[in-house]
Amino acid sequence: MRHIISLLMENEAGALSRVAGLFSARGYNIESLTVAPTEDATLSRMTIVTSGSDAVIEQINKQLNKLVDVVSVMDLSEGEHIERELMLLKLRAEGEAREELKRLTDIFRGRILDVSDHTYTIELTGSRVKLDSFIDAIGRDLILETVRTGASGIGRGNRILKL
């Protein structure tokens, strides 16, 4: 099953490689991994999207907790949570397609960030499923580039991951 794990870790050189190294050394999947410092500059927040059997996910959580640089871990998928990903796309936008692409972008609540004679550069935020369906709607032929950040997640309501 797909799990989205959120963690706080020391904002120190090497901390990221400890997490990444753990996943590769133990053969766990990583679908995506995002990381950036938090409002407290000594801490970084990481979101990892992974998949595995219940036993594997349990081990992943335990092994992450065991890393000395990891301050706390939460498996967001165990409760209500929000997941967002940012995607930037460069599309070939020529002739009649230009109107249609603009319309689709509006429907998906995306924004056109940059326009040239032949291209649109679009920003879109949402769940992985939403971003995937946008790509499907556009069709691969028109896509020149995609850049995705991978999911960031946060718990709903009182589910808070803090020091």
Added chain:
Amino acid sequence: MEMTGAEITIRCLQEEGVEYLFGYPGGAVLHIYDALFQQDKVKHILVRHEQAAVHAADGYARSSDKVGVALVTSGPGLTNAVTGIATAYLDSIPMVVISGQVPTFAIGEDAFQEVDAVGITRPCVKHNFLVKDVKDIASTIKKAFYLAKSGRPGPVLVDIPKDVSGHKTEFVYPASVNIRSYHPQGRGDSAQIRHAAQMMLEAKRPMIYAGGGVVLSDSSAQLTDLVRLLGFPCTNTLMGLGGFPANDKQFVGMLGMHGTYEANMAMQHCDVLVAIGARFDDRVIGNVEHFAQVPRKIIHIDIDPSSIAKRVKVDVPIVGDLKLVLTELLEVLRASRQKPDAAEMAAWWKQVDEWRVTGGGLRYKNSSEIIKPQFVIETLHKLTGGDAFVTSDVGQHQMWAAQYYKFNHPRRWINSGGLGTMGFGLPAAMGVQLKHPGETVACVTGEGSIQMNIQELSTCKQYHLPIKVLSLNNGYLGMVRQWQEFFHGNRFSESYMDALPDFVKVAEAYGHIGMRIDKPADVEPAMKEAFSRKNDLVFMDFRTDSTENVFPMVPGGKGLSEVVLAEDL
């Protein structure tokens, strides 16, 4: 007063009460060696290879309750140390390794003797640090010792660039450590402990399976009380030997690949299994699916949550320090009016005793012509009364030592179980002997393993370490030969070593005494003579039967009851 980073490093070791520092110098640690030279509290032991420094620190730690400490230079010094670090990591041994690094301004430039020490060791340390500022040395070393020793122990590396050890700052040693992300569990959950106690009292076919955690946490007394209070059978893993006295009638021997038939059968067929500081290793329970075929309730006590439910499903997990958990468990059991059902226990013991008979116990056919390796270990046991410190290398000799030397005390059996590192035995024995001067330290080895760190005979000479080396020389990489005989149609691919040295001469060349023993009748007299030489290292080259195999054996991938006993062949 201002001190250099190097002086601070050594002061920190003094503050930590470090007696011995095992090391080897080089460019990146010259400041530290200079600081070492100007004091005499921390004694430095100059090994002949950095791997040996780490194994010696490891042996020192295993035979005491202290942290082992090693010092190596950058680049090749560090890479040589990696095998030792990984060895300590897999067996959860508390250790601090200090490595020199190229100066901070040269890091990343492929400087002379530069390797990414933190990167290379990351997967085989509990934690590691690169110290970039002299102001951080003291607090980092304090943290390193704390991390190494607390919780599930393990090796910690502190990498110190040369300029950092040369810079000066005020020395302040922190009185305490607080790492906000690190809080090892102390007490276990009381409700879970009561639940476990009840389950144990109601068991019909209980089994206690105790591992290295008992030794690491110095909880042998609590374990022994528990086993005797309940009257249950008890087995030890290879790492747990000595954690429960082998001469106790409730001890059923080691379990696992080369464990006794009764231990493995009881493990397989019990209805309540109490795992205490043991991690269900593949050499212990064999095939996981086969093990899971028989339903049983499992209680698992371990300080590391990731050891629990890793390979088998657990019914009652208890996370905590063994000493505290076992103490509380004993209180609960003693306060309870209920006792294990006497009739059920009698029936279960009857079954276990039947397995003892069917399995035939540990046995081999002795000979008056050719030395049987098991006989050498039995003689060692007899002559040392079971009280020696025994270090071992890796192979058949290791298994025979584990089977035939009956350990009644913890921290006497010193071997590499998790990584299985050939070359461990002799350097580990050096650390043990330094920690226990005047005690008997025997290193059981093979002619293959001993050659992986034989240069340490020179270190033994320099520091007058009267280790007794017992080499069970079968002329083969015996454990490899055994697998080739069983599983590869007797094709002994590269498991025979031609051109072995004359070990007697080798020992003599290093300034020690060498003995070659060819006949069974000479085994005991030779050993007596060797042990009477209290101040000498004696290298005993026993020419043993090259065809002997280790039994019983649960072949890799098989279940615990699918064992090959000696007579099956």
